[in-house]
Amino acid sequence: MSSRYNSILTEIYNEALPLKQTGTVANYIPELAKIDPDKFGIHLRTLDGDDFFIGDSDEKFSIQSISKVFALALAVSLIGEKVFKRVGVEPSGSSFNSLVQLEYEKGIPRNPLINAGAMVVCDILIDKLKHPKKEILNFVRKLSGNQSVSFNEHVAASEKEFGFRNAALANLVKSFGNIHHTVDEVLDIYFHICSLEMSCRDLATAFLLFANHGKLPNTHEEILTKSQTKRLSAVMQTCGFYDEAGEFSFTVGLPGKSGVGGGIVALHPHKYAVATWSPRLNAKGNSVMGMKALELLTTKLGSSIF
Numbered sequence: 001m002s003s004r005y006n007s008i009l010t011e012i013y014n015e016a017l018p019l020k021q022t023g024t025v026a027n028y029i030p031e032l033a034k035i036d037p038d039k040f041g042i043h044l045r046t047l048d049g050d051d052f053f054i055g056d057s058d059e060k061f062s063i064q065s066i067s068k069v070f071a072l073a074l075a076v077s078l079i080g081e082k083v084f085k086r087v088g089v090e091p092s093g094s095s096f097n098s099l100v101q102l103e104y105e106k107g108i109p110r111n112p113l114i115n116a117g118a119m120v121v122c123d124i125l126i127d128k129l130k131h132p133k134k135e136i137l138n139f140v141r142k143l144s145g146n147q148s149v150s151f152n153e154h155v156a157a158s159e160k161e162f163g164f165r166n167a168a169l170a171n172l173v174k175s176f177g178n179i180h181h182t183v184d185e186v187l188d189i190y191f192h193i194c195s196l197e198m199s200c201r202d203l204a205t206a207f208l209l210f211a212n213h214g215k216l217p218n219t220h221e222e223i224l225t226k227s228q229t230k231r232l233s234a235v236m237q238t239c240g241f242y243d244e245a246g247e248f249s250f251t252v253g254l255p256g257k258s259g260v261g262g263g264i265v266a267l268h269p270h271k272y273a274v275a276t277w278s279p280r281l282n283a284k285g286n287s288v289m290g291m292k293a294l295e296l297l298t299t300k301l302g303s304s305i306f
């Protein structure tokens with residue numbers, strides 16, 4: 001199997017390369033626009049602990065919205081099902097920072113993976129954690145097995161400076177009473193989790209938790225129950241790519257999550273987690289080469305969850 005994975009990753013890398021110039025780097029967060037758009041890496045880690053990687057897979061980048069999965073996992077581990085009283089589980093069919101649904105759905109975000117939903121999750125974490133930033137960071141470090149994972153303060157500050165739409169979302173949710181702490185406190189946590197920097201290796205390692213039904217693969221420590229893990233993977237499947245969640249399911253067929261830093265992570269329950277990074281995005285905010293690479297992966301392996 002190992003030589004098969006190795007040769008498939010090489011094939012995928014080369015077949016995705018013609019898309020190298022397609023798409024644009026996110027520039028609505030000025031600090032993100034500074035990234036080299038030609039970076040491209042893939043890392044696949046199996047539940048047996050085997051690693052397969054190619055390209056810039058060990059370089060850290062801004063994980064952005066991928067962090068919403070970590071925040072959700074931590075919140076669910078702390079308060080369980082109660083999270084879903086304050087945030088829904090339906091795909092939004094809208095962009096990740098859309099304001100419109102929030103108004104007529106009375107401040108209950110459609111799901112925890114759109115910006116407004118992640119803000120409600122941050123509000124829960126502020127409530128339950130004594131030192132939210134530190135404890136969120138420790139959680140992600142534990143999952144990734146990498147103590148050097150950290151926030152990028154420049155990115156967090158850049159998001160804050162230009163985060164007019166996010167501020168609007170937080171204020172709108174707060175006006176309906178679904179944010180309990182101050183908008184400033186919630187946005188501070190939200191912008192910091194988005195600024196987390198991790199490599200494809202770190203992300204693939206961390207997402208093995210979901211492939212392993214909520215237990216850390218190395219220590220077998222249970223972080224989430226089987227049922228909670230199912231719920232998280234289901235939310236990733238239906239909501240992880242915003243208004244392109246259908247397309248990702250259709251072409252790749254794995255639960256996963258993207259971020260505007262160009263990262264995508266996906267997992268195959270019982271088998272592996274895989275992360276890709278290429279900063280050029282399509283119009284929906286998802287990495288062009290990452291989407292292609294993962295489509296090629298499940299096609300060549302002849303296996304998806306369906």
Ligand code: DON
Binds near residue numbers: 065166260
């Ligand atoms: O709030 C924002 O707009 C960014 N910090 C995160 C957006 C993001 O990654 C959406 N993902 N595709």
